[in-house]
Amino acid sequence: MYSFWSIMSRPLILLTGDQLSHEMSSLRDAPREAVIALCEVAEEGRYVPHHPQKIALILAAMRHFAGELRAKGWRVHYSALDDPDNVQSLVGEAERLSALYECDEIRVTRPGEWRLWRTMQERRDADPPWRVIEDERFFTTPEDFAAWSRGRRALRLEPFYREMRRRTGLLMEAGGPAGGRWNYDADNRKPLPGQLEVPRPPRHRRDAITRAVLDQVAEHFGDHFGDLEGFHWPVTRRQAMVDLRHFLGHLLPHFGHYQDAISDDEPFLFHSRLSAALNLGLISPREVCDAAEAAYQDGLAPLNAVEGFIRQILGWREYVRGLYWTRMPDYKRANHLGTTRGLPAFYWTGETELRCLRRAIEMTRQNGYAHHIQRLMVTGNFALLCDVAPDALCDWYLAVYADACEWVELPNTLGMVLHADGGLMGSKPYCASGKYIDRMSDHCARCRFDPRQSLGEDACPFNSLYWRFLERHAERLSANPRMKPIYGTLARMSEARRAALRDQADAFLAGLATEPAYGRGPHREGYADAGEPPA
Numbered sequence: 001m002y003s004f005w006s007i008m009s010r011p012l013i014l015l016t017g018d019q020l021s022h023e024m025s026s027l028r029d030a031p032r033e034a035v036i037a038l039c040e041v042a043e044e045g046r047y048v049p050h051h052p053q054k055i056a057l058i059l060a061a062m063r064h065f066a067g068e069l070r071a072k073g074w075r076v077h078y079s080a081l082d083d084p085d086n087v088q089s090l091v092g093e094a095e096r097l098s099a100l101y102e103c104d105e106i107r108v109t110r111p112g113e114w115r116l117w118r119t120m121q122e123r124r125d126a127d128p129p130w131r132v133i134e135d136e137r138f139f140t141t142p143e144d145f146a147a148w149s150r151g152r153r154a155l156r157l158e159p160f161y162r163e164m165r166r167r168t169g170l171l172m173e174a175g176g177p178a179g180g181r182w183n184y185d186a187d188n189r190k191p192l193p194g195q196l197e198v199p200r201p202p203r204h205r206r207d208a209i210t211r212a213v214l215d216q217v218a219e220h221f222g223d224h225f226g227d228l229e230g231f232h233w234p235v236t237r238r239q240a241m242v243d244l245r246h247f248l249g250h251l252l253p254h255f256g257h258y259q260d261a262i263s264d265d266e267p268f269l270f271h272s273r274l275s276a277a278l279n280l281g282l283i284s285p286r287e288v289c290d291a292a293e294a295a296y297q298d299g300l301a302p303l304n305a306v307e308g309f310i311r312q313i314l315g316w317r318e319y320v321r322g323l324y325w326t327r328m329p330d331y332k333r334a335n336h337l338g339t340t341r342g343l344p345a346f347y348w349t350g351e352t353e354l355r356c357l358r359r360a361i362e363m364t365r366q367n368g369y370a371h372h373i374q375r376l377m378v379t380g381n382f383a384l385l386c387d388v389a390p391d392a393l394c395d396w397y398l399a400v401y402a403d404a405c406e407w408v409e410l411p412n413t414l415g416m417v418l419h420a421d422g423g424l425m426g427s428k429p430y431c432a433s434g435k436y437i438d439r440m441s442d443h444c445a446r447c448r449f450d451p452r453q454s455l456g457e458d459a460c461p462f463n464s465l466y467w468r469f470l471e472r473h474a475e476r477l478s479a480n481p482r483m484k485p486i487y488g489t490l491a492r493m494s495e496a497r498r499a500a501l502r503d504q505a506d507a508f509l510a511g512l513a514t515e516p517a518y519g520r521g522p523h524r525e526g527y528a529d530a531g532e533p534p535a
Helices: 042-046 052-071 090-100 114-122 142-149 157-168 208-221 237-258 275-280 285-297 303-327 355-367 372-385 390-400 406-417 434-440 461-472 484-492 495-510
Strands: 011-014 035-039 075-079 105-109 130-133
Touching: 011 090, 035 052, 035 090, 042 208, 052 075, 052 208, 052 275, 075 090, 090 105, 090 114, 114 130, 114 406, 142 157, 142 303, 157 303, 237 285, 237 303, 285 303, 303 406, 355 372, 372 390, 372 406, 372 434, 372 461, 390 406, 434 461, 461 484, 461 495
Parallel strands: 011 035, 011 105, 035 075, 105 130
Antiparallel strands: none
16 A cells, blocks of 8 residues: 555655654655755844844754754755855745756645745645645644634633643543642742752753854854854754753752742753754654653652643643634734834843843843743833834744744734733733832842832832833723722822823833834735635
8 A cells, every 4th residue: 555645756855944853744654765855044044133042053953853864864955054056045945956856746844934834835736736734743733723712712721721631641640630730830939049059951062063053153143133152952852852851850840839930140940941942843742741740750840840841831832833823814913902112122232221131131142042931021021011012022032032933932922921912812911010020030139220119210110111001001901800900009099199100101111212123024024915824
C-alpha cells in the first residue's frame, strides 16, 4: 500500500525556522527523492527588528538541524543568508528551489504566522502547488479549538484547561484532578524572601556553527536592539534536554511559589526558559509535561509548582494558539480601548528613571528574555496605563523576545496585556499601581520614585497613571463586576484629588517621548482586507 505522499515523484519539503523536529508532519511518509529545504532569508529577520539573540538562536538551530537531516540520509538544500542566488523571501526562495530541483509540489507544515499561512494558501494552485499540512506537535488543532469554543459567550482559559487535563490524563487521579483541585494559582504568588539562592542556568558550548552564526548576525543585524554577548540559548535537542533536566532538578521545586516574583538582579529566577526550544521544535510539549508530572509523582517537586508549570504549556500555550488561529485576521486589528499613543522611546534604550522598567528592558537587551510577570505587569502594565496603541507594543514584544512567535505573542500582548480584544481572553484589564510592583519585587527600594506616594515630585508615576486610566476608560470598564470595587474607591475620592492625579499623570505623559509603531510596514499589509480566518 502506497501513501498519497509516496507516489509523488519529488516534493520540496520546506521546514521553517520553528519546525526543527524529525517528527514534523511534512516529513511523514516523505519519499527519499524529496528535497528538504531550510531557508535563511533577510525578510524574516527584518519585518520587525528582531533581537540579535533571537535571530542567532533560529539560524544556529536551523544549521545544526540541517546537519542532522543529512546524517539521516535526506537530501537537504540549505539557503544561507549570504548565498548569491537567495531571493531573501521565504515563499520566493522555496519556489526558486522547487524549480531548481524540478519538484512536483511544495509541502510545508502550518507556519507560525498568519501572514505566511495566507500567502501559502494563495499558492495552492500555483505550479508547482503548495500543500499546507496541520502541525501535529501540539495537543490540539485549530479545528479542535473552534469546536470547543462554538457556542461559548466567553473563551476563558480555565474550562479549556480542565478539558485538556481530562483529554490528556495529565495530573489526573481517579477521574479527578490530582490533589483535589484543578488550579493552585493562589499558592503561587509569593514575593521573593530576603535571602534565596537562585541556581545559575546552564551555559552551552558554542561550536564552530554557532560561533559562525553569531559573527554573521553581528554583521547583518548589529543595528537591532539587543546584545549578543550573553547568548545562552539551546540550539540542538541535546542542549534543550540539558535545560529541561536543569529545570526539573534545580528550579521546578521553587517555581510555583515564586513564579510571579520579580528580582532586580536575577533575570531568570526559577523559570524554565524552555519556551524558545518548545517553539522551535527542539523538545515537545508532551515530553516536557510528562517529565514535570513524573517529578511530582516521584516526590521531587510539589503539586502547586508542577500544576502551575503544566498549566502554562497544556493550558495557556494551547489556548492562545487556538485563539490566534480561529480569530485571525480580525484579531490583529482589535483596539477595544481606542488607544493611539506610540511606544515610549525608552523601550528601545532603557533610559528611564523608573527602576522596574529600566531593569526589565536592560535584562531583555542582555538576554532576549523577560519572564511573564515582567512582561505583563511591568512593561505591559505601563504601556496599558499610558494608552499605547496595540500595534506599537505588539511589534516590540515580537521583536525583542527570543521566544516570540506571532501565534503566541499576539494574543498575550493584545488580549492579555492591553485588553484590546474587549475581554475575549481576560475578564478584566491587568492594570496595577506601583504598590503591586513594590509588593512583588525589590525594584522600588532602589528607585528614585516612591510607590507609597501618588502626588508630588517623588511619586511613582504608575500611581497617577493608574487612576487616570480608570477615569479615561470608565465608560467601558466600570460595569465590569471585577472592576466595581476599584471604581467604588474612585467614586469616593474627592474631585480635588482626582483632578490633582489627572494633572500629575498628564504632566508625566506630556514629557514622555514616544515613537510610532515600528511595524506599520510590509508584515501588516493584507490584514485590512484579508478575508476569512483559516479555521
